[in-house]
Amino acid sequence: MTATAAPGTARTAAHRRPRAAPRWWKDAGGAAAGLSLLIVTALWVYNGGVRQIGDGGSTAITAVARLAGLWASDLLLLQVLLMARIPMVERAFGQDKLARWHRWTGFTSFWLMLLHIVTVTIGYAAGTTNVFVQLWDLIWTYPGMLLAAAGTLLLLLVVVTSIRAARSRLRYESWHLLHLYAYLGVGLALPHQIWTGTDFAGNALARGYWWTLYAVSAGAVIAYRLALPAWRNWRHRLVVSKIVPEGPGLTSVYLSGQRLGELPVRAGQFFHWRFLDGAGWTRSNPFSLSATPQPDMLRITVKNQGDGSARIATLKPGTRVLIEGPFGKLTGESYAGGPVVLMACGIGITPLLSLLGELPYRSGEATLIYRARSEADLAFGAELEWFAAQRGVRVVHLAGHRAGRASWLPASLAGQADADVLRQVAPQIAASHVYICGPEEWAGLARAAAVEAGVKPARVHTELFAW
Incomplete structure (x- = not known):
């Protein structure tokens, strides 16, 4: 911080900000996903699926197995596309929403895969052999089934570690490493349909569709998870300039x-970061920009919460840095002025600080509500004082432990309604754009309070610190 400006408040006009994503991108993405499932179902019908259901018996069971397997395969590939970090998709939906859809799609595809395995085994075994003997015979003798079995086990590992209770017991770094096995699982689980699938091997239309979907999925991963980050890192060559302690941890x-200045990033977004400082550099961590991006400077602020984040305080100036991104929709792309309220909890203050430097509010229009467990956990005091003095931001600190009920407020205010307190500290809340960042549960409660206080849901922008 300098005597005249807070980090990220100068020279913002020289930085290239990406334009807002056209609204039709969302509609096009949703329509494409739905169309893919309709095509799969139509190909199954064309290949006799409905007629076989009508035949009953083992033929009907096998037909159900085929449809479940086709849906599972289609959703697995849609999963890959959801998290391939395609810029057009990221800008339209934001990684928060994509991650939730990825999780739901993953669980759905896994259960459909299990249904496929159970029904195809029962259908093949009907009246002839024990289902366990039949399952072993399918795995051991049918082309591609050993690979499919291995892929299914890897996907099971990913699904189990993605359950909320399991995630809470894992470090982010461990969970992320395990989650990468999903790509291998998909790669192993799908090829068996090429060799043995009735709806693939015997139908030219089906072959054309599936090969196209395979190629698009693989191409998206190569282009946007490998090639684009490699090009950006080569072009921008980021290095650590300095390290500044902001408070405890x-x-x-x-x-x-x-x-x-050529990075297509806006205030409020985040990157995945790798610091080339020794062992552990291969594991990336998502950190938001904590200052408005500048043509000659970026800043992140990290809380010590694990192995990756603990290393940050020991970094040396000159350390090379690799990035992947930018990601996130917590930006000012839909804000053109007027009242604005920013609600932060803990480390959620970081992207909101960067937004304070970029949003075009006038003096007296912006309110920052900063929630923390204690006074000692409140950071960026001098910087927030600068925003208050120079840009007329009203800064409201709410420190203290959680209320005894489900609330975004501290215990000291637990006797008041969530929305009422919000109206008190931000009288223009109903007419405001509201930006919320913090832990998932807290952010959900803050959003509910804002909507209850009269904010239109479309004007509430959130970024959750969850994985």
Whole structure:
């Protein structure tokens, strides 16, 4: 921080900000996903699926197995596309929403896969052999089934570790590493339909559809998870410029590089970061920008919550940095002025700080509500004072442990209604754009309070600190 400006408030006009995604992108993405399932179902019908259901018996069971397997395969590939980090898709939906859809699609495809395995085994075994003997025979003798069995086990590992109770017991770094096995699982589970699938091997239309979907999925991963990050890192060559302690367990990293003004990033977004400082550099961690991006500087602020984040405080100036991104929809793309309320909890203050430097509010129009467990956990005091003095931001600190009920408020205010307190600290709340960032449960409660206080749901923008 300088005497005249807070980080990220100067020279913002020189930085290239990406335009807002056209609204039709969302409709096109949803329609494409729905159309893919309709095509799969139509190909199954064309291949005799409905007629075989009518035949009854083992033929009907096998037909159900085929449809479940086709839906599972289609959803598995849609999963890959959801998290392939395609810029058009990321800008339209945001990674928060994509991650939720990815999770729901993953669980749905896994249960459909199990249904496929059970029904195809029962259908093949009907009246002839024990189902367990039949399952072993399918795995051991049918082309591609050993690979499919291995892929199914890997996907089971990913599904189990994605359940909320299991995720809460894993470090982010461990969970992320295990989750990468999903790609291998998909790669192993799908090829058996090429060799033995009735709806693939005997139908030219089906072969054309599936090969196209395979190629698009694989191409998206290669282009956007490998090639694009490699090109950006080569072009921008980020390095650590300086390290600044911000408070207990809180560290800011200032980064410099080449042509940073060309990065298509906005305040409020985040990158996945890898610091080339020794062992562990291969594991990425998502950190939001904590200052408005500048042509010659980026800043992130990290809380010590695990192995990856604990290393941040020990980084040395000159350390090379690899990035993947930007991601996130917590941006000012839909804000053109007027009242704005920013609600932060804990480390959720970081993207909101960057937004304070970019949003075009006038003096007196912006209110920042900063929630923390204690006064000692409140950071960026001097910087927030600058925003209050120079840009007329009203800063409201709410420190203290959680209320005894489900509330975004501290215990000291637990006797008041959530929405009433919000109206008190931000009188213009109903007419405001509201930006919320913090832990998942807290953010959900803050959003509910904002809507109850009169904010239109479309004007509530959230970023959840969850994985």
